[in-house]
Amino acid sequence: xxxxxxxxxxxxxQRTREAIIDAALRLFTERGFEHTTVADIAAAADIxxxxxxxxxxxxxxxxxxxxxxxxxxxxERLRSRAPGESAIDAMRDWIASMLAQTDFNDPxxxxxxxxxxxxxxxxxxxxxxxxxxxxxxGEAVAQDLGADQGPLRPRMVASAATAALAMLxxxxxxxxxxxxxxLDPMAMVDEALTFLKGGxxxxxxxxxAPVPVxxxx
Amino acid sequence: xxxxxxxxxxxxxQRTREAIIDAALRLFTERGFEHTTVADIAAAADIxxxxxxxxxxxxxxxxxxxxxxxxxxxxERLRSRAPGESAIDAMRDWIASMLAQTDFNDPxxxxxxxxxxxxxxxxxxxxxxxxxxxxxxGEAVAQDLGADQGPLRPRMVASAATAALAMLxxxxxxxxxxxxxxLDPMAMVDEALTFLKGGxxxxxxxxxAPVPVxxxx
DNA sequence: GGCAATCATGCACTGATTGCAATCACGCAG
DNA sequence: CTGCGTGATTGCAATCAGTGCATGATTGCC
Numbered sequence: 001x002x003x004x005x006x007x008x009x010x011x012x013x014q015r016t017r018e019a020i021i022d023a024a025l026r027l028f029t030e031r032g033f034e035h036t037t038v039a040d041i042a043a044a045a046d047i048x049x050x051x052x053x054x055x056x057x058x059x060x061x062x063x064x065x066x067x068x069x070x071x072x073x074x075x076e077r078l079r080s081r082a083p084g085e086s087a088i089d090a091m092r093d094w095i096a097s098m099l100a101q102t103d104f105n106d107p108x109x110x111x112x113x114x115x116x117x118x119x120x121x122x123x124x125x126x127x128x129x130x131x132x133x134x135x136x137x138g139e140a141v142a143q144d145l146g147a148d149q150g151p152l153r154p155r156m157v158a159s160a161a162t163a164a165l166a167m168l169x170x171x172x173x174x175x176x177x178x179x180x181x182x183l184d185p186m187a188m189v190d191e192a193l194t195f196l197k198g199g200x201x202x203x204x205x206x207x208x209a210p211v212p213v214x215x216x217x
Numbered sequence: 218x219x220x221x222x223x224x225x226x227x228x229x230x231q232r233t234r235e236a237i238i239d240a241a242l243r244l245f246t247e248r249g250f251e252h253t254t255v256a257d258i259a260a261a262a263d264i265x266x267x268x269x270x271x272x273x274x275x276x277x278x279x280x281x282x283x284x285x286x287x288x289x290x291x292x293e294r295l296r297s298r299a300p301g302e303s304a305i306d307a308m309r310d311w312i313a314s315m316l317a318q319t320d321f322n323d324p325x326x327x328x329x330x331x332x333x334x335x336x337x338x339x340x341x342x343x344x345x346x347x348x349x350x351x352x353x354x355g356e357a358v359a360q361d362l363g364a365d366q367g368p369l370r371p372r373m374v375a376s377a378a379t380a381a382l383a384m385l386x387x388x389x390x391x392x393x394x395x396x397x398x399x400l401d402p403m404a405m406v407d408e409a410l411t412f413l414k415g416g417x418x419x420x421x422x423x424x425x426a427p428v429p430v431x432x433x434x
Numbered sequence: 435g436g437c438a439a440t441c442a443t444g445c446a447c448t449g450a451t452t453g454c455a456a457t458c459a460c461g462c463a464g
Numbered sequence: 465c466t467g468c469g470t471g472a473t474t475g476c477a478a479t480c481a482g483t484g485c486a487t488g489a490t491t492g493c494c
Binding site for chain 2 (some may be wrong): 192201
Binding site for chain 3 (some may be wrong): 229256
């Protein structure tokens with residue numbers, strides 16, 4: 001019971017997964033995402049091409065291998081937040097703990113960002129993943145605001161919040177300059193929260209909620 | 218100047234383009250996007266499969282055939298706005314005129330929305346296109362706010378605005394219910410603007426802008 | 435040891451997309 | 465009216481992602 005949490009099977013699978021990720025990221029960095037075929041990755045990871053798809057549904061997904069875990073983490077945090085805690089505050093807390101445990105020098109993360117930035121297909125896929133953050137966040141915010149506020153407000157909040165989240169990724173891209181300038185990522189986050197709260201506040205005072213859509217049955 | 222603005226060649230090309238769009242949308246509606254091959258579309262439009270790609274770079278793009286025109290329209294509106302007019306106001310104006318000339322019964326638009334809503338690949342592609350709106354809007358807003366405000370604020374504004382824009386699309390989806398309830402799309406837009414302005418205002422009072430750096434694409 | 439659930443593969447196939455080279459047709463000049 | 469040059473249309477072959485299916489190899493468990 002040294003490293004493995006499960007049986008031999010699980011450990012082996014995990015090792016294969018890691019091998020695929022390592023091989024893929026290395027090749028992507030060397031030749032670029034588009035110039036690397038799944039067959040190349042399979043060869044480098046020492047598995048059959050067909051096996052690749054048993055681990056990742058698409059070539060893109062290898063790059064975002066940690067998404068499910070990260071998303072699950074936020075989703076869980078939002079769902080289990082204390083009754084009085086707002087979704088936005090929960091998110092702030094989540095980001096803080098996330099930043100705390102992030103190694104800005106992890107070569108994997110670094111190359112992940114670099115490759116994504118220069119590959120349209122990956123940017124596209126990333127947006128789709130971000131949309132899931134947005135959806136989860138929007139749902140939580142909607143709960144806070146109440147159903148009578150309509151569907152638009154939570155979405156706007158979630159959307160703006162996600163934009164801030166996206167900005168945080170710049171810390172991977174340009175970490176050197178940013179860290180040298182001793183900038184605090186949380187300062188950005190708090191700026192975003194100020195914006196969100198200001199917006200919500202402005203709506204609270206003003207008009208009621210339009211867009212009811214459909215009457216109860 | 219009935220239909221053709223240019224020579225026969227241009228008109229013919231336009232006709233072919235329309236034929237492709239019509240054929241594609243019809244087939245997509247009948248069998249679904251995924252169950253329609255480019256070959257099917259080509260056959261229905263009476264062209265060679267290879268020719269299809271001379272008109273659209275991907276199968277997805279047929280569905281958003283009017284994107285370039287629409288985007289160009291907003292971009293133009295933003296760039297040519299009066300010196301005193303804010304980007305947000307310009308956008309509101311643009312949306313208003315856009316809504317005014319929109320036929321909510323155009324079968325093309327209707328099926329376009331219906332198909333997109335039920336096809337992951339199209340939703341993904343749509344997000345990518347939306348990102349261009351967001352970018353254009355963000356750029357204009359950044360100009361309004363000034364460079365000293367940092368890159369995050371304009372992005373949040375643009376992102377939230379885009380969320381509102383996305384909501385508007387619901388008017389195609391559920392137009393019956395919405396129109397019956399005599400809801401004004403512009404009410405939604407104005408709600409979004411209230412949110413944005415509230416957010417911006419909250420920031421204006423607050424601290425200056427952190428976060429420099431960020432290489433544009 | 436032996437059975438059932440998994441996992442890894444090999445193979446064949448669908449379909450999008452692209453590069454190339456041969457044609458074809460439109461618009462213009464003679 | 466006729467011949468050219470340029471852009472449009474095609475056919476063909478090839479690359480590559482992703483999928484379904486059947487087979488053999490492993491592993492977990494009784």
